[in-house]
Amino acid sequence: MQQAEQTSVAAPTPSRRRTERAGARKPQRVPESIGTLLTLLLEQPVSLYAAAVLRIGYGLLYLAFLLREFPHRDEIWGPGSPWTPELARQLFDQTGWVSILTLSDSQAYFEACYVLAVVTSALFMLGWRTGAVSVLFAIVVASFHARAIFMTDGGDNLILLMAVYLVFTACGRRWSLDARRTRLRACAGPTSSLPVDRGAGGLRHQFRSSQRTLTAVLHNCGMFVIAAQVCFLYGSAGLYKVQGSSWGNGTALHYVLNLGLFRPWPELSLIADEHDVLIAIACYLTVLLQVAFPFVLFGRLKYPVLTMLLGMHLSIAVLMGLPLFSGAMIIADAVFLPDRFYRTPGRLWRRAGLRTDARDAGSPVHGESPLLPSQPAASSLRA
Known part of the structure; x- marks a missing residue:
């Protein structure tokens, strides 16, 4: 009888077994979630298309702004402005701002800076050498903002913040000249067939791995800061x-x-x-x-x-x-x-192009009776 009582006490009920299984699984899910989050943060840049849209949008917007104010550039930012460069430098001593426009009072120097700003905005929008151009774009926006800080409408405040944040993102990975150059280089394949030292190859691999990790971390943190700012x-x-x-x-x-x-x-x-x-x-x-x-x-x-x-x-x-x-x-x-969301228009465009090519080639499309056997039609579409 004591043995039966011990067995009845030791035998867990079905609800108890479910509770124990749930308790055993719960500590395992937390490390898995943390590992997934760290992998996403350290290895995979997120929202690359959104970053490209921000780069194109702010580059185009600031380019349009500079071109729109081109006839009034001297009254707003130049030596002929009522807010003279000397007054701007006195304000900089109190606020800590700096501007490349106040380094000289020469009209020729100001015109060169304005041309530099226009070219930098265009190159940033196109995504040419984005890593270096993004830094230059942030310097340009900060300089023009600080030079005429009392003649703005609030929009350039947000542009300045976004220009600084985008410096830390990989905003040139999509829809840019950099992405096009990378794609062409990948299609061309390796350019050299010389033997490579294993030690040097290992160091190069470690350096590239560290570089990818650092780029992913900075990019993800930058995109998070942009979202938090908004x-x-x-x-x-x-x-x-x-x-x-x-x-x-x-x-x-x-x-x-x-x-x-x-x-x-x-x-x-x-x-x-x-x-x-x-x-x-x-x-x-x-x-x-x-x-x-x-x-x-x-x-x-x-x-x-x-x-x-x-x-x-x-x-x-x-x-x-x-x-x-x-x-x-x-x-x-x-x-x-x-x-x-950003890939959908391109996918629909390619699908419409495939339908057009199939119709021109006489292949069956959706909603029409097939004129050819199914296997050749599929192969022709793949080709």
Whole structure:
């Protein structure tokens, strides 16, 4: 009888066995998750297409900005500006800013710096020698921003931050001249068939492995900082609006539309201001989108939120005359779109090209009766 009691006590129940198995599996999942996270952080750069979109977007935006202000360049940044280089240098002594534009008061030197800025923006947009050009682009943006710090609209503040962050990312891996050169070099194959010393080859392999790890870490950290910067920007803007009574009663946009400084199209602003209900809805929706933005980034709800934010920024660009600020925000939002979103148009384009080639060659396409046997048609498509 004692043996039966010991057996009944020792034999675990089914629920107990499930609990023990779950407890045994739980400590194993945590190290696996940590290992997966470290592998993703150390070995694989993430969001390469998003980084390329940021590079192209900010390079193009700043290039358009410099070309747009070309007739007024001397009044804004040059020696003929009311904010003279001497005043700028006195401010730099207090703030710690620096600018290559204040190194000389010569007009020829300023024109050379302006040409350098235009060429650097174009090369950064195209992705030529991105590692070095990204540093030069950040220096150019910081120099022009510091030189006319009181003559900006807020958009170049975000461009300056993004230019600094993009220095640490591998933003030239996709959709760039660097990527094209790498692809052509890979297609050409090895250029030398001479024997290689094993010791030197091992050191070279270790160096390249360390370089890839460092590049992946810097890139992933840079993309994380960019995403966090945008989240902080939206969240703080929304929480700041909540504190104001005009946003709470839905009248804030009414006052915005009647500011003379931000009315490039007065007739259009008056037309928009006539719809009181829509103005109130836009106020509440703006606050809701900005406050909720950091919390919807991990689900499908982010796509309609990003679409509504796109409409909001386009409205700001048109109604308030702030295209630089709106463009900088629209480009920053692109960091939250996955790489498969950017690969989809190319995949659809290639699929449409295959259908066109198959139709021209007489091969069967979807929805048509096959004219050839299935095996030759498949091989012809692969060819």
